[in-house]
Amino acid sequence: MEPELGVATAAPLGPGAPVVAIDVGGTTIKAAALTSDGRLSEPLRVPTPVRGPDSAERVLDVVGQLVGELSATPADAPRAVGLALPGIFDDETGVGHWSENLGWKGVDFSALTARRFALPVALRHDVRAAAYAERRLGAARDAATALVVLIGTGVSAALFIGETTHVARGYAGEIGHAVVVPGGEKCLCGNRGCLEATASAAAVVRRYERLTGAVVPGASAVLALADSGDTAAGQIWESALDALAFGLAHAISLVAPDVIVLGGGVAEAGDTLIRPLQARLEELVRIQPVPRLTRAHFGQDAGLYGSALAARDLLGSEAGA
Amino acid sequence: MEPELGVATAAPLGPGAPVVAIDVGGTTIKAAALTSDGRLSEPLRVPTPVRGPDSAERVLDVVGQLVGELSATPADAPRAVGLALPGIFDDETGVGHWSENLGWKGVDFSALTARRFALPVALRHDVRAAAYAERRLGAARDAATALVVLIGTGVSAALFIGETTHVARGYAGEIGHAVVVPGGEKCLCGNRGCLEATASAAAVVRRYERLTGAVVPGASAVLALADSGDTAAGQIWESALDALAFGLAHAISLVAPDVIVLGGGVAEAGDTLIRPLQARLEELVRIQPVPRLTRAHFGQDAGLYGSALAARDLLGSEAGA
Numbered sequence: 001m002e003p004e005l006g007v008a009t010a011a012p013l014g015p016g017a018p019v020v021a022i023d024v025g026g027t028t029i030k031a032a033a034l035t036s037d038g039r040l041s042e043p044l045r046v047p048t049p050v051r052g053p054d055s056a057e058r059v060l061d062v063v064g065q066l067v068g069e070l071s072a073t074p075a076d077a078p079r080a081v082g083l084a085l086p087g088i089f090d091d092e093t094g095v096g097h098w099s100e101n102l103g104w105k106g107v108d109f110s111a112l113t114a115r116r117f118a119l120p121v122a123l124r125h126d127v128r129a130a131a132y133a134e135r136r137l138g139a140a141r142d143a144a145t146a147l148v149v150l151i152g153t154g155v156s157a158a159l160f161i162g163e164t165t166h167v168a169r170g171y172a173g174e175i176g177h178a179v180v181v182p183g184g185e186k187c188l189c190g191n192r193g194c195l196e197a198t199a200s201a202a203a204v205v206r207r208y209e210r211l212t213g214a215v216v217p218g219a220s221a222v223l224a225l226a227d228s229g230d231t232a233a234g235q236i237w238e239s240a241l242d243a244l245a246f247g248l249a250h251a252i253s254l255v256a257p258d259v260i261v262l263g264g265g266v267a268e269a270g271d272t273l274i275r276p277l278q279a280r281l282e283e284l285v286r287i288q289p290v291p292r293l294t295r296a297h298f299g300q301d302a303g304l305y306g307s308a309l310a311a312r313d314l315l316g317s318e319a320g321a
Numbered sequence: 322m323e324p325e326l327g328v329a330t331a332a333p334l335g336p337g338a339p340v341v342a343i344d345v346g347g348t349t350i351k352a353a354a355l356t357s358d359g360r361l362s363e364p365l366r367v368p369t370p371v372r373g374p375d376s377a378e379r380v381l382d383v384v385g386q387l388v389g390e391l392s393a394t395p396a397d398a399p400r401a402v403g404l405a406l407p408g409i410f411d412d413e414t415g416v417g418h419w420s421e422n423l424g425w426k427g428v429d430f431s432a433l434t435a436r437r438f439a440l441p442v443a444l445r446h447d448v449r450a451a452a453y454a455e456r457r458l459g460a461a462r463d464a465a466t467a468l469v470v471l472i473g474t475g476v477s478a479a480l481f482i483g484e485t486t487h488v489a490r491g492y493a494g495e496i497g498h499a500v501v502v503p504g505g506e507k508c509l510c511g512n513r514g515c516l517e518a519t520a521s522a523a524a525v526v527r528r529y530e531r532l533t534g535a536v537v538p539g540a541s542a543v544l545a546l547a548d549s550g551d552t553a554a555g556q557i558w559e560s561a562l563d564a565l566a567f568g569l570a571h572a573i574s575l576v577a578p579d580v581i582v583l584g585g586g587v588a589e590a591g592d593t594l595i596r597p598l599q600a601r602l603e604e605l606v607r608i609q610p611v612p613r614l615t616r617a618h619f620g621q622d623a624g625l626y627g628s629a630l631a632a633r634d635l636l637g638s639e640a641g642a
Contacts, residue, residue: 161487168466175571177608250571250575255576257489258489288498
């Protein structure tokens with residue numbers, strides 16, 4: 001039976017099967033247990049294995065260890081694993097097409113995890129995992145069409161249409177690599193002026209440091225400087241807002257979402273991000289309604305929540321099959 | 322039983338219920354009968370009633386007359402009507418939110434047609450009707466995710482994901498009103514530099530005429546001039562290609578379609594459009610596969626074919642209900 005899921009509280013995921021959730025990032029792997037009463041344990045954090053020819057196997061070694069550690073309570077032994085992976089990842093086939101950070105290409109994680117683990121493993125792209133938490137229980141949960149945009153080291157999106165998460169073999173949602181400033185900042189993808197190269201947290205820091213020669217600890221520091229009247233910081237932040245609005249206006253023109261949920265580090269700016277972005281969209285979007293912009297409900301652990309939900313979904317679909 | 326639909330031939334829609342298809346444009350209303358063996362009659366063309374306070378009622382008067390004329394063969398009397406309407410139209414509720422050309426706002430065509438007509442009426446947005454013909458029987462028929470883009474007087478798109486046509490209350494697909502040249506050409510929507518204001522057939526003509534003082538009969542004339550070495554025409558055509566590639570690259574970044582079908586008047590340029598567009602997309606799209614670009618299979622009558630299919634679908638779903 002599908003457990004009834006409550007609203008997000010201290011136990012936001014509601015009662016259901018105990019599972020383990022793991023979110024593989026470029027530098028850190030996070031893992032937590034979801035109990036049968038819907039509580040997520042304090043996440044464990046271990047370094048991601050260094051990129052190499054056998055990265056995928058070494059990441060799965062760590063995943064295996066973490067699942068072991070998080071299975072120590074026999075009363076609430078996990079019945080499935082939710083595993084979020086970075087790069088270009090196809091949630092439907094479980095194939096990791098490509099990861100720049102981890103150096104893999106065309107790895108069949110579905111086959112690998114089936115061979116290695118006794119528990120069923122729900123595989124998801126990291127961005128779609130985090131976005132799925134918002135979709136099911138967070139800020140995107142009541143919208144017919146929802147776009148969840150994560151603005152952190154990169155810029156990525158997940159598109160939900162009705163009950164469907166749009167995957168497109170793993171290639172959907174890469175709005176960070178659409179050009180917003182032709183001939184602009186160089187991007188890791190090889191192009192210039194991509195949204196990610198202009199408005200991600202990393203880009204905001206890099207651009208501010210290059211403009212001023214100063215060193216700042218993160219995008220929030222640039223934003224604080226902008227708030228306190230620093231002209232250079234203000235200029236970088238304004239151009240990041242312009243770029244985000246420009247990219248989002250293109251997304252709106254095509255899919256007309258009811259809501260755009262903003263997550264990732266930059267979204268922690270809250271209204272300082274949302275209000276000027278909304279104002280810019282009112283200018284850019286004329287013949288469609290401007291969607292509601294809202295901050296993500298789940299924070300840094302959204303990927304764990306979404307992976308846990310995916311793991312429970314997997315058990316539900318197996319029971320129903 | 323769902324009739325088996327053949328490939329597009331002289332009778333591309335295959336055997337099925339006889340229906341009438343009507344496509345309401347800004348200046349002309351086209352209508353044709355689809356026979357039970359899948360042949361579409363030579364379309365009738367009548368002028369669209371002039372915009373006025375009762376445009377919707379007057380358009381439906383004409384629709385009623387056309388259905389009457391096309392029901393003259395008792396052997397193949399239509400069992401449903403497929404009606405394609407312009408503007409911002411919600412295929413799911415049958416509400417015409419807005420039409421600039423016909424001057425209506427918030428008209429419930431579902432209620433109006435139910436009251437006026439004895440036959441069931443399948444209501445569709447004109448662009449989604451034309452695109453639906455491509456989806457079901459044309460150039461978009463085998464793709465998991467397909468984008469059909471019509472480049473004519475305006476620029477609009479229809480997005481198909483699996484079995485779903487994305488409607489978004491009628492607001493989806495308005496890529497013609499995303500900005501591709503900030504501060505560029507004035508657009509009817511009130512903004513500047515929209516794709517439609519830069520690269521539609523109307524924009525190509527308008528921009529060429531303004532640049533040269535010459536008068537040309539249509540976009541294909543500008544293209545022919547560009548081909549023959551006319552510098553001004555070449556410049557306008559290149560900038561239209563740049564704008565189209567830029568807008569399509571944004572769409573690709575978000576939804577990663579397997580195929581982009583290009584229809585409408587400008588797409589009649591065929592390879593002269595598709596080859597340079599493909600080359601530009603290879604430059605702009607780096608971390609995703611560049612979708613296959615292909616010319617629409619159905620021509621000017623795509624809206625009639627799609628409406629006819631929608632009318633048959635409606636009968637099928639009623640029979641199955």
